[in-house]
Amino acid sequence: MADEALFQFLHNEVIQYIYKSAEGGETENGRNITKLENMGFRVGQGLIERFTKDTARFKDELDIMKFICKDFWTCVFKKQIDNLRTNHQGIYVLQDNKFRLLSQLSAGKQYLEHAPKYLAFTCGLVRGSLSNLGVKSIVTAEVSVMPACKFQVMIQKL
């Protein structure tokens, strides 16, 4: 529980810091999201290296995605992804019904506009992890009712 809190508090501080140090309008918001995403990317790269140190080689893309949904998610967010769907053509949708980094926000609709900044780091985290496993992707997130959210992973075929 303490570990979780440490990560959560630091994550919040990072968001606050980035948003405070760059005051501005809509363009700035996009830039901040990118910064958070990039941070997540590098953390994901580092993490996946540790996590997969002793695991068997992955069979295929789906096998990798399952690892992200189960082992990786459990390590980082203390729960598994609730639902994984795919169109078998390179698009995966990971649904988390109680996403940890949103669960401390009030579920009211008025905070929905703030959700993207709490998801950017995690999008990067997934993209960085996949990248170090040799899978190039684009990861986006979407919230309709907090604290549930969906991460969409689009695999970029080489």
Next chain:
Amino acid sequence: MADEALFQFLHNEVIQYIYKSAEGGETENGRNITKLENMGFRVGQGLIERFTKDTARFKDELDIMKFICKDFWTCVFKKQIDNLRTNHQGIYVLQDNKFRLLSQLSAGKQYLEHAPKYLAFTCGLVRGSLSNLGVKSIVTAEVSVMPACKFQVMIQKL
């Protein structure tokens, strides 16, 4: 192990980010240290609230310091402080012989100058925790041989 890594990687990213976004000389370095320290302060405030939720009331200052050295340090850094000394007049020296946030740096002397930025967040963490327990303090850190380091806590009498 995974949790540790998550915190460590994010902590490193924060340092990199702050140092990259503010390029400059010596004054800037001081300002960056302050930023890291302030982040640590707020994280410490949040953490100590969680950690002490179910603990008994502290007897005195020394009792608080022991809690920081044992429970708090174990939660955050996965080990206890190795040595706690005090002059019984408000100065405490906490020695960690293998400080986790330094242990991934090479122990060579040439990296010693980079040590302060890896300690600033933790100084703030301790100051923030003590602050929320009603103890105002100044916390500084000192490294002679990595990865060992000493945190000096000077209690500010009200």
